[in-house]
Structure formats: structure tokens, C-alpha cells
Amino acid sequence: MSFWEYLGDRHQQLLTDAGEQAGIVFLSMVMATLLGVLTGLVTCRSERAGSLATTASSAVLALPALAVIGLLVPVVGLGTAPTVIALTLFGLMPVMRSTVVGLRAVDPSLVEAATGIGMSRPMRLARVELPLAWPPILTAIRVSTRMLMGIAAIAAYASGPGLGKEIFRGLAFPDGENALNEVLAGTLGIIILTLLFDVVYVLVGRLTISGGIRAPGGTRV
Amino acid sequence: MSEPAGLQSGTTAATVELEQLTKRYPGSPQPVVDNVTLTIRAGETAVLVGPSGCGKSTILKMINRLVEPTGGRVRVGGEDVGAMDPVGLRRRIGYVTRASGLFPHMTVAQNIALVPEMSGWPRARIRARVEEMLDLVGLDPVEFRDRHPRGLSGGQRQRVAVARALAADPPVLLMDEPFGAVDPVTRDHLQGELIRVQGELHKTIVFVTHDFDEAIRLGDRIAVLRERSHIAQYDTPESILTNPADDFVSGFAGGGAALKRLSLTRVREVDIAAYPTLTVDDPLQEIFNKLRASVTNEILLLDQRGRPYKWLRRGDLMRAKGSLARAGTLVNDTVPRDATLRDALEAVLTDSAGRVAVTGRRGEYAGVVDVETLMNTVHELLEADRLEAMETRHALEEMRATQTHAEQEGEGGGQMT
Known part of the structure; x- marks a missing residue:
């Protein structure tokens, strides 16, 4: 069976898998963004907590994804749960880190000006500090999403959902008739999904980053 | 929120009184601001001038409570600012700094609209106010309203910063070296504009600078500060030029008092x-x-x-x-x-x-x-200034003598009962 025939034959299954993959990455990324920005906000005020957050971020990212998923399986079982937890954990690290770094990079004279014209702390955060730190945070979210796409594929090992299933099925029976087709379909699917997400992020950047601070020629990557 | 009568937006100006104001940072043996007492009359421009590091900016920040004093108090419109909500206080005190402080992600109009917005003005009034403020500082609303700060020159940025500070019509305006970062020609322009704007609005302005010529040009009264913000002299520009209190003031004023006097008089x-x-x-x-x-x-x-x-x-x-x-x-x-x-x-x-x-x-x-x-004019002016300064000094001494006398009497009375 040629690759095209394979696609025509299995498109139903492939679309379902792709949908699962996209859904799980999107869900994890939303949670990772919320948690990452929140922990970034909490820790950036204190010198020590902020450094701890950035160090933890690098440390967690150094762990092998498969090992983390493996460690989670005895605790939460197989399937979607360990996948979402692992993805969220990996995804939130770059976001948390760039939130801390981004908030600290806001010009202190602007923070003082915001206070000086009578903004309360929450208002200052919402109207001045976060909007100014948003471009690096969005970049981190974008980078995180690309990374999660790859990790989500590995999650199929723990019976997770997504296009990883295709890849592992092909790898499990390398002599099978459709082995190559399966691996190819899974991999290409992931690449296409990643590109689609990237396009969405570019649009989000256009809409949410003020023209006054946007780097010429689009968002920074 | 009930607001103290003297500090409502919309009133033209309020007095600013510093009473034995002191700021000491933990770990440093000397206070930055040491026991400063100063009264700035409503509607006057008072310039605090002194060498860098003398604590003049700290005084300014204690007025809008960006810095909390360790001793003494500040009264604005007769009310102790220490007892007010700092956020509400700052919305009623304009603040312009050297670094403009415009928010780069907002347009010029959005920047100017901030304080009226926070004070809950209706939208239509805010829009009209933004136009009015841009006109006031000499920028064309149609051209500048929707620009971002990064598309403005340094001078234009400072104009917008002044517009933003004045947008909610605060009775008091604090300016911390607002023209320190622009080139001399633009600075000259901006100073002229500030004089014009103040001529229209009559706010109480507290202006900090280390440039004595700027102080002479803008101030109704000038406080010459030495280290730790000790006031060497607080007087009109004329008196400071012709009758410096001591060597520090005359040294700071620099030579050429007669020349500087020339720039205070019009043809x-x-x-x-x-x-x-x-x-x-x-x-x-x-x-x-x-x-x-x-x-x-x-x-x-x-x-x-x-x-x-x-x-x-x-x-x-x-x-x-x-x-x-x-x-x-x-x-x-x-x-x-x-x-x-x-x-x-x-x-x-x-x-x-x-x-x-x-x-x-x-x-x-x-x-x-x-x-x-x-030549004749300068001679006459200097002579007149000298006489006036001698008179005020004489009057001050007399007042002090009466005060001391009254205090002694008071003590005597206290002992008797």
C-alpha cells in the first residue's frame, strides 16, 4: 500500500489522533500558561524565589520526558492523566522563567511612573507590567508548544492519546506491511500540527502585542 | 471616597507644607533629608535646586508618598498626606520625571487618559480632555493622539508627560528634572512653554533641578539646598541673585548675578x-x-x-x-x-x-x-533688589525677635501656674 493509499484508507483514524494530539497539547499549554504566569508573578518580587524558579525551570527541562512519564504512571496510572501532567510540567517551565525575566526587565522608571500617577498594585501589574512582559512570555509559550508536540508523541508509550500511537505502532512491528506508512503519517502529522499552532501564535501576537512595543517585522521568536 | 476639601481635583492649587521632614535610610548614618521645613504657597512655582545627591528628589517623592518619611510630615492643602490613601493622593498630584515615564505599549491618548480613567470620568469627557491637554502642551491632537511614545522626539515625550500629569486637573504638580534629558534648545522651548502653561493654570508646582539658570527662569521662589537638603536660602530669584545668604548660595548661583538679573527683566x-x-x-x-x-x-x-x-x-x-x-x-x-x-x-x-x-x-x-x-537699568534693578532684600531681612529679624519674646513669655506664664 502506498503512502497516499494508506492516508486515504486511515484518514478517519489519523484525524482523530491528530485531534487528540492537538487537544491534549492545547489543554496542557493553557494550564501551563496559567500556572507559569502565576508562579512567575508570585516569585519575581523576591530575589531568592525568582532565582529558584528559573533554576527549577532549567533543572526540570533537563529531565528526560520519558522518565518523567514513567515515574508518573505508578502514581496516576496509564493513559491521558500522566500525559497531561507531564506536558503541563514541561510546558510551564519556560513560561514561568520568561515571566520572571520579563517582569524583571520592565524599566523601573515605568513602574515608578505607574505608581506615581496613582495606580494600585494590581492595576499596575495588569496595565503596565504584564503587557510589557507579554512579548517574551508569548515567545516562551510558542517555544513550549513546539516542545510539547514532541513530548506528546512519546506519551503514547504510556498509552497516551495522539499521533504518537501511529509512530509507536510502526516501530513495534518494523516488518509489518504499513510500518513505514504509520511512522511517516505520525511524524508528518506532528510537523503539520506544530506549524499550524505556530501560525495561530503569530496571529495571537499581532492581536495582543501593542504596536508601540512590537519588534519591527512581527513577534520575536 | 471622601476627599479632603483642599485637595480635590478641579481646585486650581493647594499649598504644600513640609514640616520638619526627615528621611533616613536604614544602614546609613546620615539622613538624606534632614529636618526640612518649607511652605510653598498655592499657585506658586517653587524650585528646589541643589547639587546632585542633596536629597531634592527624595523631598519630591515624600510629597506623593513614593517615599515614606521617617520624621516630620507633609501637608497638601492643609491635610496631612500621611493619613491619606496613597493611591488616591497620587491621582490628585501630577508627577513628571526626567525619563518621561510614558508607557510604550499605549498611545499618546491612552497615556493621557490614564488618570481621568482611574478617577472614573465618563468616556466622552475623557476624550475631550485628551484633546484639550494636547492643545495645551502645543501638540496637534489629530497628528499625535494615536502615536506611540517611541515615535516621538524627547521634547514631544516630555510634553505628553506634562499633559498626562495635568489631565485630571490636579492642584499640585511635581516635576523631577523634567527637562534634564533633552537638548538645550528643546529645553529652552519647554521651559518657555511651562511658563505659558503655568500662566494659564496657576498650579502649585514643585520643580526639582540642579540647573540654577533653569531655577531662575521658572521659579517664583527658589530653595537652594545644600547636602542633606538643608535649606541655604528660600527666596525670590531676584533676592537670591542680589543678596545670597552665604558663600554656598553665591557659589551655586555662580558669578554673573548682574547678567542673570538681565534675563529676569523684560524690555x-x-x-x-x-x-x-x-x-x-x-x-x-x-x-x-x-x-x-x-x-x-x-x-x-x-x-x-x-x-x-x-x-x-x-x-x-x-x-x-x-x-x-x-x-x-x-x-x-x-x-x-x-x-x-x-x-x-x-x-x-x-x-x-x-x-x-x-x-x-x-x-x-x-x-x-x-x-x-x-547699564542704567541694571544698576537701578540691582539697587532696588538690594534694598528690598534688606527690608525683608529686617522684617524677618523683627518677627523672630517677637517670636522669641513670645515664647519666653509663654514659658514664664507656664511656670507660674
């Missing part, structure tokens, strides 16, 4: 000599007669619209063989009546004959100023 305030004048339409014979009869060596020829045109000396007409078109020297420089004496001196010095024609609003002839007039 229209001095006696402008009336010069024999003629217009180009007068018959030649009359010109001859006038030249012959004149006590001065030359007369000023005006054009049809009464503007200075040519200086005519005796003999000029002869040499030009009676042709008015070729006789005399063209007037190449005039000063308006609103110019300072310093500008006039500049013009007189560059003029080969040592005099310059003064013109009115539409360029029409108003008189002539020469070196002699300027």
Missing part, C-alpha cells in the same frame, strides 16, 4: 528711549531738516507699516546724492518688547553702533535700546 519694563523717526513717505526736505535739528547723530527711518527700516546718519543722504534708496544702513536686528534684557544686550553688543530697535507685537517701531539704557 517692556524699562524706559525705552524715544528716537527721532521718519517714514519713507516723508518728503526729502523734511528728512533733511529733522536730521539737522536732531540731537542724536542719526534718525530711524520706518517703512509704510511703521516697522524699523533704516538708520540714517547725518551726511548719509549727501553721500547718496539725495537718493533715499541708497542712503543709510538697513536695520538687520530688532528685539520684541517681550524679550528679556539679556536678549536685548545680545543684540546691542552685536550691533556695530551699539543700539537696537524695539518692536511691538506686529513688528511696529516701539523705541530704541542702547548700551547706556541697559
